[in-house]
Amino acid sequence: NKQDPIQCREENNTAAQDESVRVSGRITESSPMRLRMEQFIKEKQQEICKALEDIDGNKFRVDSWKRPEGGEGISCILQDGNVFEKAGVNISVVYGKLPPAAVAAMRENHKGLEATDEPLPFFAAGISLVVHPHNPMAPTVHLNYRYFEIENQDGTPRAWWFGGGSDLTPSYLFDEDAIHFHKTMKNACDKHDRRYYPDFKKWCDKYFYIKHRQETRGVGGIFFDDLEDKTPDELFSFIRSCANAFLPSYLPLIERRKDMSYTPDEKIFQQVRRGRYVEFNLVYDRGTQFGLNTPGARVESILMSLPLTSRWEYMHVPKLGSREERLMEVLRKPKAWV
């Protein structure tokens, strides 16, 4: 019985100010971070969709949507393509009001955020992506980067932070793929802070953990939230490095694996692993839970992360010494890949 955290857009003055800048078409380095982030994720969405279309040979379906309570987005989905079973690349931009209870909950991770008696305006913008290939040798990948801001009633900033990450979920593990993916993310992180990759790698393994199965969702990557330990410009630069690392981290893997041969049993194992992906996303993922609990949210965009097909076999146990068993070992005990 959570309260709707998002209220009428018309009450948010920042939204109106930003709209006038947007209409002028002049978003520069001195514009509010809201507009810079929005511009960046929209560009990224187009670039990534284009690159995935080139591999698949099919076009993304593009749906623009507005939520009456405030918020809009663009959902791009490529379903049942030549290479991809399902690929979704979403962006959303939301102006709204946060109830005092929601602000209070956020204070745990943002000591500088003062308590409030009345709802506060907020802004959130993010890009979110999940790619499930057909071929069981080709890994699933997920990415999400977001910017969040809370304003005072008069529109001055009260708190802001970045969050996000990217992680890889193979059904058949090729060490070289996991190493390439992690190395690419580490390089993106190292340019900004040498502590980021080790910290965010650990955070990723911890976050994408399917507790009831005692296994991680995949071989990880990076994950972080509530990031406010540098200036907004510095962190925006970090976020861009991460998002820019996506295509270099994933395209070589999909190119290598998309046409490999596989057996019917290997397809079945992929489907069982897809089932675990569904379990994580529906039972544990905070973004999914927040989305499903938000009245009027666009459910089809939230659940684009679910695979086209999946499978639950009773007591599926990989054979001793098999590739499937090796994967399970790595999922039960995450490895250091770089």
Add this chain to the structure above:
Amino acid sequence: NKQDPIQCREENNTAAQDESVRVSGRITESSPMRLRMEQFIKEKQQEICKALEDIDGNKFRVDSWKRPEGGEGISCILQDGNVFEKAGVNISVVYGKLPPAAVAAMRENHKGLEATDEPLPFFAAGISLVVHPHNPMAPTVHLNYRYFEIENQDGTPRAWWFGGGSDLTPSYLFDEDAIHFHKTMKNACDKHDRRYYPDFKKWCDKYFYIKHRQETRGVGGIFFDDLEDKTPDELFSFIRSCANAFLPSYLPLIERRKDMSYTPDEKIFQQVRRGRYVEFNLVYDRGTQFGLNTPGARVESILMSLPLTSRWEYMHVPKLGSREERLMEVLRKPKAWV
């Protein structure tokens, strides 16, 4: 971060007393309800498995398990059979201790249950069943009946109740099937209390509601919990009537539908509906959530309710005037079937 509600079995004196009766083999109408319910659900499990095996031509796999923290059960699964994609019939019998916080939470629905400063012994026994047929014309069915008891430290009863129900989830709706299923359940209820069916039919529609989709999981049936409005003997008699009504409520439907012809598109729609079944069970079902949050619980038994295969299509919208659309209308606005 829920606490483990189930503690060491050895501390539960009732368990030891019951075991001596069990070993004597003399369970009568004057035995504790714990043992009568256990005996009943074990008989039901065998009877139902036998009836489903006769239809399918394959045998159930039978797994007996014990949970080190206390509790045991028998899981019977028939997977990828001739008629059934997946059928699971589980029973479980648990003796344990409830922390004071768990007792406090239960007081909301049991005004007579006094608060406690120390853990209290409890007993729970239940039968749980889900059947997913291959043929999209044949409906999925679910059943669950359970008895719960809380004892004082000295073993005298402090509170007890029954819960359960049974509901039908067709992919292709045949009104006659829904009517037969509801009529059979209504007859079972009416023998005990004329208010039961109307009340529990409403409760069922309310409970099996997929909030984020704004639709029910299926065409309902009956659902009730915390039932303590008659004597234990009267309610046990009611529970038996309900459980005994299962085979008559479902067998005629599976017989009628299991060999019907269907198109690939109809199979796909069934798979999409299976996806919704997964959404309900993983996001909303209280039994599943409790199970997944119980350390050491047998996950494979809890998740036997999930279908063997399922599907998530982006923006699946049934054609105007189609059978698929008719089903969606009924799921959005539950009907009175009898």
